[in-house]
Amino acid sequence: MAGHLFEVDNLNIEFRRSDDKVYAVNGVSFSIGEGGTLGIVGESGSGKSVTMMSCIGLIRSNGTVKAGTAKFEGHDLLKMNRKQLEHIRGLEIGVIFQDPMTSLNPLMRIGDQIMEGMIEHHYATPRDAFDRTINLLGEMGIPEPKTRFRNYPHEFSGGMRQRIMIAMALACEPKLLIADEPTTALDVTVQMQILALLKEQQEKKNMSIAMITHDFGVATNFCDKIVVLYAGQVMEVAETKEFIRRPAHPYTIGLKNSIIEVGQRDRALKPIPGMAPTLTSPPTSCSFADRCPLVTDRCRNELPVLRQVDGNHMVACHRAEEVLNHAV
Amino acid sequence: MPSEHLLQVENVSKRFRVRGKTLHAVENVSFNLDSGKTLGLVGESGSGKSTLGRVALRLLDADGGRVLFQGHDIGRIPKKQLRELRRDMQVIFQDPQASLNPRMTVGAAIEDAYVIHKIGTKSDRQQRVEDLLQRVGLPPSAANAYPHELSGGQLQRVGIARALTLDPKLIVCDEVISALDVSIQMQVIQLLKELQKERNLGYIFISHNLAVVEYISDEIAVLYLGEVVEHAAAEDLFKKPSHPYTQVLLQSILKVPDPQSETTQALMHIKGEIPSPFSPPPGCTFHPRCPFAQDICRTKKPEPRDIGHGHVVSCHFAE
Numbered sequence: 283m284a285g286h287l288f289e290v291d292n293l294n295i296e297f298r299r300s301d302d303k304v305y306a307v308n309g310v311s312f313s314i315g316e317g318g319t320l321g322i323v324g325e326s327g328s329g330k331s332v333t334m335m336s337c338i339g340l341i342r343s344n345g346t347v348k349a350g351t352a353k354f355e356g357h358d359l360l361k362m363n364r365k366q367l368e369h370i371r372g373l374e375i376g377v378i379f380q381d382p383m384t385s386l387n388p389l390m391r392i393g394d395q396i397m398e399g400m401i402e403h404h405y406a407t408p409r410d411a412f413d414r415t416i417n418l419l420g421e422m423g424i425p426e427p428k429t430r431f432r433n434y435p436h437e438f439s440g441g442m443r444q445r446i447m448i449a450m451a452l453a454c455e456p457k458l459l460i461a462d463e464p465t466t467a468l469d470v471t472v473q474m475q476i477l478a479l480l481k482e483q484q485e486k487k488n489m490s491i492a493m494i495t496h497d498f499g500v501a502t503n504f505c506d507k508i509v510v511l512y513a514g515q516v517m518e519v520a521e522t523k524e525f526i527r528r529p530a531h532p533y534t535i536g537l538k539n540s541i542i543e544v545g546q547r548d549r550a551l552k553p554i555p556g557m558a559p560t561l562t563s564p565p566t567s568c569s570f571a572d573r574c575p576l577v578t579d580r581c582r583n584e585l586p587v588l589r590q591v592d593g594n595h596m597v598a599c600h601r602a603e604e605v606l607n608h609a610v
Numbered sequence: 611m612p613s614e615h616l617l618q619v620e621n622v623s624k625r626f627r628v629r630g631k632t633l634h635a636v637e638n639v640s641f642n643l644d645s646g647k648t649l650g651l652v653g654e655s656g657s658g659k660s661t662l663g664r665v666a667l668r669l670l671d672a673d674g675g676r677v678l679f680q681g682h683d684i685g686r687i688p689k690k691q692l693r694e695l696r697r698d699m700q701v702i703f704q705d706p707q708a709s710l711n712p713r714m715t716v717g718a719a720i721e722d723a724y725v726i727h728k729i730g731t732k733s734d735r736q737q738r739v740e741d742l743l744q745r746v747g748l749p750p751s752a753a754n755a756y757p758h759e760l761s762g763g764q765l766q767r768v769g770i771a772r773a774l775t776l777d778p779k780l781i782v783c784d785e786v787i788s789a790l791d792v793s794i795q796m797q798v799i800q801l802l803k804e805l806q807k808e809r810n811l812g813y814i815f816i817s818h819n820l821a822v823v824e825y826i827s828d829e830i831a832v833l834y835l836g837e838v839v840e841h842a843a844a845e846d847l848f849k850k851p852s853h854p855y856t857q858v859l860l861q862s863i864l865k866v867p868d869p870q871s872e873t874t875q876a877l878m879h880i881k882g883e884i885p886s887p888f889s890p891p892p893g894c895t896f897h898p899r900c901p902f903a904q905d906i907c908r909t910k911k912p913e914p915r916d917i918g919h920g921h922v923v924s925c926h927f928a929e
């Protein structure tokens with residue numbers, strides 16, 4: 283595929299703790315095409331947020347990017363200084379967080395907060411920014427935008443606050459939107475409304491989206507490509523259709539089987555035993571080995587690298603071919 | 611008076627006074643629950659699920675109606691007898707950490723209930739704690755751990771162990787899996803099912819995850835603005851969702867597409883938000899969002915009607 287908008291290569295991130303280190307991201311690579319939607323899925327602690335946020339300069343002070351590149355339109359974000367990053371963030375790359383309350387200023391009218399970014403980034407004059415804010419609020423499905431402009435965050439429901447966050451993130455028409463679990467805290471009906479809104483905006487603007495989610499239902503229905511993270515490593519990447527039809531990593535398969543879907547009253551439960559590890563040394567074997575039903579000695583001794591099994595389908599498992607050929 | 615039901619909730623209402631206004635949290639709700647069975651409560655946040663669960667255990671007093679536990683009206687029995695009954699009625703919350711003392715070991719937290727009720731000798735109690743930890747799938751060493759040293763899934767197992775200490779007959783599970791990762795959710799659901807079978811427990815299972823509620827429940831009640839709009843056997847509710855609100859809820863679930871069909875689910879347009887519980891709409895409370903609303907819905911409140919086999923729906927047009 284020609285011209286990836288966003289391309290992460292061999293990203294490694296460590297965090298210092300009082301008496302050890304956490305290897306939170308270990309050689310993660312993926313790309314997002316123009317207008318594409320990448321789903322970044324994995325359980326909590328798998329490195330989804332750290333991966334994306336560190337690319338745009340949002341990393342806690344005890345964390346360090348040890349290696350890797352994160353190219354946005356060909357320029358490595360990891361080599362930029364704070365000022366350059368602040369410029370790109372908000373203007374070229376919009377961000378939505380899971381909890382809108384942490385990123386909305388409780389003491390500022392929501393309209394002013396939406397306008398602020400446009401003015402700071404010289405995207406619009408104050409007058410134009412005001413008009414655009416009113417328009418945006420309307421587009422986001424917020425009734426009576428002119429009145430609501432003057433309200434404070436606490437005067438909105440959770441769903442409405444998330445719409446305001448989206449308005450802020452989209453204000454300067456970014457090329458890439460990073461959405462970190464934007465619907466996890468919301469009811470299913472509100473989740474549906476928010477996802478429909480995002481899709482509509484994406485199609486209008488040909489924007490790319492990195493959708494961080496732990497929900498396979500959201501990932502498979504909203505995204506055209508999916509990357510599965512586990513212990514800070516990419517376990518599998520595939521286009522959504524392939525991902526649904528032929529998952530090849532035992533972890534992906536285990537996770538899919540863990541989801542109880544509607545209409546499964548009579549099914550048996552086969553949970554993945556144990557829990558995900560926090561790595562305090564770099565991985566030298568398969569991080570899933572302790573929980574994997576297909577584990578062999580090789581898995582415990584040799585790190586499976588991410589490799590192509592078919593077309594754009596990549597898997598980091600020694601036994602991926604056997605899985606795909608139904609040999610196991 | 612012996613009763614065939616473990617729990618009978620009859621026309622229960624609960625209102626809160628908030629800044630001089632009345633908030634309708636639970637309105638005229640009735641259901642029965644038998645031992646060994648699970649009633650699922652679903653509905654969006656704010657629909658009254660937790661309040662109903664608390665009223666059912668008399669952690670909150672009802673403003674109207676009554677709750678019978680094994681035939682006893684728990685709103686009227688003397689405090690001393692209520693304290694005895696409390697041992698049979700437990701609750702597990704979404705965030706087990708919030709109900710654990712951060713400076714108390716997990717073992718001490720579990721043992722606490724025995725100490726309060728003066729049950730057993732020290733070594734007796736420690737044996738029970740060990741047995742319980744083992745039963746919920748935690749190593750004996752967990753007894754010496756502090757809450758912050760455990761993962762979310764392990765903490766929820768501690769929450770379950772604590773609820774089991776006094777050998778209850780009824781447990782309200784309020785969003786117990788909501789904060790857990792899917793692979794851990796399944797472990798907890800499996801544990802809850804096994805325990806129910808072993809101990810003939812009655813569960814009220816509250817969750818906004820409809821698929822999990824369908825999986826674990828025998829019967830399901832759907833709440834909207836504090837009212838039950840539909841109540842049916844779990845199979846029937848999902849086979850034939852008959853209240854327009856239930857239909858909207860079910861259509862909102864994003865399923866992983868079937869590998870054979872390969873078509874993904876269309877993202878749907880859904881109208882509006884839940885109205886304010888301070889001034890619920892007149893007539894059918896769902897009418898402002900309902901795709902099928904007619905004039906009658908705006909003025910006349912639909913009565914619950916049995917549309918067959920105990921499938922009860924509060925909609926003028928359900929059939």
Ligand SMILES: Nc1ncnc2c1ncn2[C@@H]1O[C@H](COP(=O)(O)OP(=O)(O)O)[C@@H](O)[C@H]1O
Binds near residue numbers: 304325
């Ligand atoms: N400030 C920090 N200090 C130490 N470890 C951290 C810090 N932030 C994140 N981590 C570690 O990085 C891992 C990945 O975190 P995160 O990206 O937030 O996970 P996810 O978003 O997938 O739930 C976690 O296992 C966590 O232990």
Ligand SMILES: Nc1ncnc2c1ncn2[C@@H]1O[C@H](COP(=O)(O)OP(=O)(O)O)[C@@H](O)[C@H]1O
Binds near residue numbers: 634655660662887
């Ligand atoms: N202690 C309280 N004081 C005032 N209002 C409350 C209280 N507890 C719950 N409510 C209100 O009652 C309604 C039902 O809440 P709740 O039972 O928590 O719903 P759910 O569990 O379905 O999310 C909501 O509108 C909520 O704001």
Ligand code: SF4
Binds near residue numbers: 531568576578600601
């Ligand atoms: S490499 Fe081995 S242990 Fe790891 S997922 Fe594949 S089969 Fe399982």
Ligand SMILES: [Mg+2]
Binds near residue numbers: 330331332462
């Ligand atoms: Mg995260």
Ligand SMILES: [Mg+2]
Binds near residue numbers: 659660661
């Ligand atoms: Mg609740």
